Amino acid sequence: MKGFSLLKGAAVGLACLGMIVPQTTMAAGPQTAQVAAKVQIADVSLTNGTLSGKVVNAQGKLLSGSVIKVSLGNREVARTVAGQNGEFAVKNLTSGVYQVSTGQTQAAVRLWEGQAAPPSAKKNVLLVSGPVTRAQLGGLGAAHYGLAALSLTAIGLSAAALSDNGDTIVVSP
Numbered sequence: 203m204k205g206f207s208l209l210k211g212a213a214v215g216l217a218c219l220g221m222i223v224p225q226t227t228m229a230a231g232p233q234t235a236q237v238a239a240k241v242q243i244a245d246v247s248l249t250n251g252t253l254s255g256k257v258v259n260a261q262g263k264l265l266s267g268s269v270i271k272v273s274l275g276n277r278e279v280a281r282t283v284a285g286q287n288g289e290f291a292v293k294n295l296t297s298g299v300y301q302v303s304t305g306q307t308q309a310a311v312r313l314w315e316g317q318a319a320p321p322s323a324k325k326n327v328l329l330v331s332g333p334v335t336r337a338q339l340g341g342l343g344a345a346h347y348g349l350a351a352l353s354l355t356a357i358g359l360s361a362a363a364l365s366d367n368g369d370t371i372v373v374s375p
Contacts, residue, residue: 213359243299243310245317246327253311254291255327257304258285264288265331273301305331 246253257268263307265288272280279300280292299312307329314323 218235224283243312244327245314245320246311247314247316247323248295248297249316249325251295251315252291252293252329253295253300253302253313254289254325255289255302255329257290257329257331259332260330268304268329268331270302270304270329273303274298296358302327302329304329 252359253272255270257265257270259265266284266286268284268288268290270282270290270292272282272295280295282290282292284290284304295313297313297315297318299310302309302311309327309329311327314320
């Protein structure tokens with residue numbers, strides 16, 4: 203009877219652990235990441251048909267001499283070069299969704315004429331040229347290790363509580 207109680211406590215503890223630990227950690231096969239491509243389109247207001255902005259590198263330093271291309275679909279509609287302060291201006295644009303690019307950086311922008319622009323529309327475009335390093339911690343984080351330690355403690359305490367040596371009498375009210 204004592205062995206059955208210990209086995210029952212261990213089974214309950216493992217079941218709880220299985221619910222807490224992420225399933226990807228318990229998966230036997232190789233993990234595949236499914237990432238949905240999400241295109242973000244920024245709303246930008248034009249000033250008299252002119253799109254203005256700045257080009258910076260990944261560290262925020264202004265880049266002069268960068269070539270900026272503006273495309274509508276597959277057709278390039280304008281090209282300019284960033285000035286001394288990394289600033290650029292592209293004239294004679296109309297409302298619509300454009301791709302603004304420099305180097306390997308590309309941004310989708312929805313251009314609005316003057317008063318038609320939504321209140322959230324920006325006045326300028328900021329292009330970050332070059333590779334941008336983004337850190338992402340993989341595997342288990344500190345929270346997962348904390349949950350695992352808490353689960354193991356719960357398993358140990360439940361096994362100890364369930365192991366009855368026959369001297370305890372359970373009384374319920």
